[in-house]
Amino acid sequence: MEVSNIHQEINITPALQARIDELLSHYPADKKKSALLPVLHEVQDAHDNWLSAPLMDKVAEILEIQPIEVYEVVSFYTMYNQKPIGKYMFEFCRTSCCALRGAEDLIDYTCQKLGIKPGETTPDGMFTVVGVECLGACGYAPMMQLGDFYKEHLTKEKVDQIIEDCRAGKIDLHKQDSYTEQ
Structure with a gap:
């Protein structure tokens, strides 16, 4: 542990x-x-x-x-954190369906964009990026969990938008809002 x-x-x-x-x-x-x-x-x-x-x-x-x-x-369980994490924790599914649809590349892209490695938190305490086991949304791969919600059919452009919206304070991690994917 x-x-x-x-x-x-x-x-x-x-x-x-x-x-x-x-x-x-x-x-x-x-x-x-x-x-x-x-x-x-x-x-x-x-x-x-x-x-x-x-x-x-x-x-x-x-x-x-x-x-x-x-x-x-x-x-x-990956849902419990044993060290401080960022305000926004990007939990990318990395199992079969998501992996086949490019999840690992998106993890690498996100980490590179934020200047951290998987499992790390940005120096400003804003973001943590981790790979997790199946989140049970295989039909929406690649996807991640952000707070209480799933972000699905991810692309680099969608990840860029999510990061921008987080920085602007537009994402509420625990309430359904106008931002969530349709």
């Missing part, structure tokens, strides 16, 4: 704790571990979209499980 040496403040606010409690209410009291995935999502969202080792330890404490059980899940 990759562990960031960057300090992250653990801030389990009353609102976050209430959300965790609500999630836990969906499972038997002796099966708190069953809530691990949704709890990790909530905690990550509340902590600048990444999970430090101390924060993962806190999740383990809340769920009354061993820290290694949290580490195993966080290190397995």
